Amino acid sequence: xxxxxxxxxxxxxxxxxxxxxxxxxxxxxxxxxxxxxxxxxxxxxxxxxxxxxxxxxxxxxxxxxxxxxxxxxxxxxxxxxxxxxxxxxxxxxxxxxxxxxxxxxxxxxxxxxxxxxxxxxxxxxxxxxxxxxxxxxxxxxxxxxxxxxxxxxxxxxxxxxxxxxxxxxxxxxxxxxxxxxxxxxxxxxxxxxxxxxxxxxxxxxxxxxxxxxxxxxxxxxxxxxxxxxxxxxxxxxxxxxxxxxxxxxxxxxxxxxxxxxxxxxxxxxxxxxxxxxxxxxxxxxxxxxxxxxxxxxxxxxxxxxxxxxxxxxxxxxxxxxxxxxxxxxxxxxxxxxxxxxxxxxxxxxxxxxxxxxxxxxxxxxx
Numbered sequence: 008x009x010x011x012x013x014x015x016x017x018x019x020x021x022x023x024x025x026x027x028x029x030x031x032x033x034x035x036x037x038x039x040x041x042x043x044x045x046x047x048x049x050x051x052x053x054x055x056x057x058x059x060x061x062x063x064x065x066x067x068x069x070x071x072x073x074x075x076x077x078x079x080x081x082x083x084x085x086x087x088x089x090x091x092x093x094x095x096x097x098x099x100x101x102x103x104x105x106x107x108x109x110x111x112x113x114x115x116x117x118x119x120x121x122x123x124x125x126x127x128x129x130x131x132x133x134x135x136x137x138x139x140x141x142x143x144x145x146x147x148x149x150x151x152x153x154x155x156x157x158x159x160x161x162x163x164x165x166x167x168x169x170x171x172x173x174x175x176x177x178x179x180x181x182x183x184x185x186x187x188x189x190x191x192x193x194x195x196x197x198x199x200x201x202x203x204x205x206x207x208x209x210x211x212x213x214x215x216x217x218x219x220x221x222x223x224x225x226x227x228x229x230x231x232x233x234x235x236x237x238x239x240x241x242x243x244x245x246x247x248x249x250x251x252x253x254x255x256x257x258x259x260x261x262x263x264x265x266x267x268x269x270x271x272x273x274x275x276x277x278x279x280x281x282x283x284x285x286x287x288x289x290x291x292x293x294x295x296x297x298x299x300x301x302x303x304x305x306x307x308x309x310x311x312x313x314x315x316x317x318x319x320x321x322x323x324x325x326x327x328x329x330x331x332x333x334x335x336x337x338x339x340x341x342x343x344x345x346x347x348x349x350x351x352x353x354x355x356x357x358x359x360x361x362x363x364x365x366x367x368x369x370x371x372x373x
Contacts, residue, residue, distance in 0.1 A: 008033050011181065012079040014094060015086035016044050016068075019111060021154040022146040023085055023184075025055040028063035030183035035067035037075035044068050046151040054153040057146075072101045081107050081180070082134075085142065087298045088114035088306035088345075095124035099132075106134050107179060109165070113138025114302065115310040116198045118168070120345055137176050140164040140200045141268075143187040145285045158285040159187055160268045164200055166191035192256055199251040199314075200258040204307025205244050207299035209328045210236055211292065215335065218291060227291035228280050237277035242324040244276070247311060253318045295336060304332045309344030 009032070013024050016038035024036045038044045047053070047068045054062050069075050076082070076098065084094060091110060098108070110117045118138040125136070145157040165188045166173050173190030180188065191197050206228075214231045217223050225231055232240070244261045251258040265271055265279035273279035280286065292299060308329050315322040333340050 009080040009181075010035065010078045011081045011083065012037060012075050014075075014082065014084040014098075015090075016047065017085065017087075018146050018148045018154065019085035019142045019144055021053055021148050021152075022055070022059070022142075022144040022156050023083060023111070024065055025053040025061075025063045025154060025156070026059050026144075026184065027181055028053070028065055029055075029059060029061060030181060032181050032183075033066050035069065035075050035079070036065050037072060038068075038070055041070040043151070044070060050152065052152060054150075055156055056149070056153070057156040058158055059156040072097055076102050078104075079106050082109070084108065084110050087302040088112070088117055089298075089302050091117050091121050091306070092124055092345075095121045096128050099125040099127075099129035102129065102132055102134070105132055107176065108134045108136045109176075109180075110136075110138040111143075112141045112201065112203070113197060114306040114345075115201050115204065115308075116194075116314075116345060117306065118166075118194060119198070122168070135167055135172075135176065137165055137167040137173075138194065138197050139188070140191070140197045141203065143184065145289075147289070157289075158269075161187070161270065162189045162267050163187055164189060164191040164196050166194045166197045168194065170194070195251050195254045195256040196258050199247060199254065199311070200264075201307055201311075202261045202264050204303045204311060205240050205247065205261045206232075207303040208308060208332065209240060209243065211295065211297065211299045212328065212331050212335065213239075214291065215295060218293065218295060221293075224293075225291050226287070227289050228283070228286040231291055232277065232280050234277045237275065237280065239324070241276050243308075243328065246315060246320065246322055246325050249320060250311060250315045250318065253320070254314075300332055300336065304329060304340045305344030309341055309346060312341075313346045 011032055012035045013020050014037050016036055024034050027034050051065045051068050052062050118136050122136050140163055143160050143163050147155050149155050167176055170193045177185055177188045210231045213236055217225055262276045262279050269283045271279050271282040273282050308325050312322045312325045329340055
């Protein structure tokens with residue numbers, strides 16, 4: 008039996024650990040903060056509700072990365088994308104054998120960043136690194152040891168750098184989760200196909216007054232995304248799709264993604280969101296200090312804008328959201344974010360040509 012290590016005990020980490028344990032898999036769950044898993048370390052039991060029901064024993068719960076990685080055949084990273092850079096270094100320094108590492112999800116160019124950072128700290132072990140377009144679960148952690156799995160998504164795209172191996176990589180995953188993944192044609196579809204940056208950033212920023220109002224609660228998708236906001240999201244989405252077209256592989260729109268992932272219908276993005284039952288009861292954050300901003304701006308929109316501008320696009324609407332987030336939170340998200348020029352900072356290259364070659368697997372970055 009393979010040893011599976013899940014990195015992160017948040018929403019997705021608990022859902023994945025419960026799911027895989029329910030299927031009889033050998034699961035180790037690692038979390039950076041020992042406080043966040045203190046209860047789980049004692050009981051090693053996750054209580055799951057909704058689409059996955061039951062209480063499930065985990066083989067190992069730890070905040071010791073060496074213990075978590077010991078003998079691991081599969082490493083599933085479920086943390087927010089703004090932790091990927093640090094995790095690439097941490098795993099590189101502590102891994103002892105080759106394994107499959109999957110970013111769930113990578114967000115925009117997560118696997119590119121992860122591989123480059125990993126190699127700076129460990130050039131001997133060459134793990135297979137893959138990323139997904141999104142996490143397969145719609146879920147919310149409800150306690151230190153409990154999670155509500157609202158639904159599981161259909162057809163989540165997965166890609167590694169050699170897209171000819173994508174089907175092989177999926178078949179190497181635990182059998183109980185294989186059916187939720189489909190092989191992408193390339194990392195264009197998983198990275199530029201990142202719809203979280205479309206759905207998470209602008210609506211939260213445009214609802215700042217309601218979000219910060221202690222006397223008001225609203226449903227994030229069904230109340231917070233009005234027809235006008237959805238129409239603005241479609242403008243950002245068209246810029247995202249245009250970037251993919253210039254990379255030689257057009258990705259689906261967010262509206263099309265809803266129809267495929269949740270099997271819903273609608274004549275536009277607003278209708279698709281309103282018709283998605285899994286989103287009906289998802290509450291809005293109560294602060295802008297949330298992963299919808301601190302993950303999806305620097306690891307979603309910033310690299311999207313960077314890629315688009317390197318390809319000659321203006322990226323006007325994407326830039327508006329980054330500017331608004333930076334102004335409201337008084338931070339320079341472009342400086343902090345996953346700008347691809349920062350990832351490949353030591354290379355004397357024509358960036359645009361190099362970038363297209365790497366993302367399409369036509370040029371090695373070894």
